[in-house]
Amino acid sequence: MSMSRSSRFRERLLLTRLVFACAAAICVLSCNTVQADVTQSSEIVKKIVDDWNHRQQIRGFRYVVGGIHIVPKGWISQHDPPGSPRTDVPSDEVVIDVKTEYFVDLERNRSRIERDFEIYDSEVSRFARMFQVQLYDGQNSQVFYPRDRNPDIFDEARASGPWQADLEFRSNGGPAFGRIDLPVLLAHGMVLDQGGRTLSPTGTLRRDLNADDFTVYGHAVRDGRECVVLRSQTDHTRSNPPYNEYWVDMERDSTVVRFVRYIRGSEDSQIDLWYDEDDGLGLPLARYVFMESFEGRLVRTREESVLEYEAEPAITDSLFYVEPQPGFNVADRVTNRRYRVGLPGQPDRDLAELAMEMDRGYRNSTRRLLLLSMSILMFLVGGFLYIYYLKRRKVRPI
16 A cells, blocks of 8 residues: 555546546437437347346356555545544545455356455554455355454454454355446446345346346447447336446447446446457456545545456365364354354354453453562562661661
């Protein structure tokens, strides 16, 4: 992580934002002036949705993506409740190096996501490196924190260090894909539902898309190529409901080249995507820029490139599940239990009980140290008084 980048990087970022703003303005003009025939629109939507459903039929994939995550000044503290003493955290724009590896088995709805990033640690008031592995084997949802990759969070000088979980069991019931993972999903025809969820109602990544859920909003141009702009049908029972916008290059397998999410009528996030050439199993993702907004202003940017890609890689069961090992701290959020896995032949220990034992041991050690210190002090005071007494009696000590 660095608190600043070269002027070349800042100029490139500014140019990127300017290009996106201009493209958005062009899209508005285009979408307001080009109206498609209803029948033609229906055929266009059906073709795009059929292409998306087809792109989902790949058995699986592996991506390694890496780049930067830009955190603007004050972004963290602006989410604090009113009256919070923190202001301007971070105190300057922060650029964080990020890297993510995806193993996805679409046929059996399994995933492994390895994330290498930084997170703001309020306990020490600084950004700390974190490496986590999010796993789903079709039944169990886990998060694994390898100790050798996480020296910051396992630091025993921290109050929470000794009790930091090596392994968590969660009850989210599906692959742990969030908004930051959208580029990888969009590249393979997996789009959000109306509520902004990445998983289908059954908890699968694959979603049987229906043409009735989309409508043609208009046409736009990006990078000199014409795009059809689709919008998701909104929930008309709600006031000012959220909706999604997809810029689609129909000449390139209906790839999504831009995604925009609207909340309460304002742009909430925008993703621009670029693709490599067709490898026979579809057009793989090449790079993307992900920008998030808050109350009308840009708050976060991720700019990443694909470092490695493999279609339908060899996949083994061990990729998607971590067996708790002796000495692991386990946080089981399904059963609401926290424990330390026992050594061979020994039972597991409740972390709360271990913490109480450690606290009692600390208090006992402190008490013994205090008694020893008092004894030494009394001995020294007694000796001093005895010498003083002898001097007063003008008797030479033996």
